[in-house]
Amino acid sequence: MENLQEYIAFDLEFNTVDDISHIIQVSAVKFSNHEEVDSFDTYVYTAVPLQSFINGLTGITADKIEKAPKIETVMADFKTFVGDTPLIGYNAIKSDLPLLLENGLALEDQYALDVFDEAFERRSTDLNGIANLKLTSVADLLGIKGHGHNSLEDARMTALVYEKFLEFDENKSYLTQQEEVVTDNPFAALGGLFD
Secondary structure, three states: OOOOOEEEEEEEEEEEEOOEEEEEEEEEEEEEOOEEEEEEEEEOOOOOOOOHHHHHHHOOOHHHHHOOOOHHHHHHHHHHHHOOOOEEEOOOOOOHHHHHHHOOOOOHHHEEEEHHHHHHHOOOOOOOOOOOOOHHHHHHHOOOOOOOOOHHHHHHHHHHHHHHHHHHHHHHHHHHHHHHOOOOOOOHHHHHHHO
């Protein structure tokens, strides 16, 4: 897995009415050298009535949507925030990236890694055979706390799951290096301790 030193993890919430999805929240966290250094979070105005199901799921209210900036403003602000930084997401190829594209923001070329795909690959190893690959389930298994269906929380959980996977890779790399130091001397591994 690629070790990105700088990236932005992002997530969207949307309200689907008559098979049309309307973005209602755009959020992202920027990581540099494995630490969060910046964030972006805004609700998005839509004239389409908020589904009660979406209100219950996300906690987003009609009041928050009515006072929010319009999609064109949010897309321009988000593009400025992202710049040319690589992006990661959680299953964003299926919904988030196409939704951004529908609203005039093409970011597919900057999409560096899908953490869902990585979780799928690691199911039987790092994730102990987990059956449910929902972001909150994977995060919970890894000891990462967060509230699902809030795009800022989801973006942050995505970044922290990615960071945990990087940690796993680093540990495996270290173990592999240790195994390569083969010797008949049972005390050879202690050699570096007494320098």
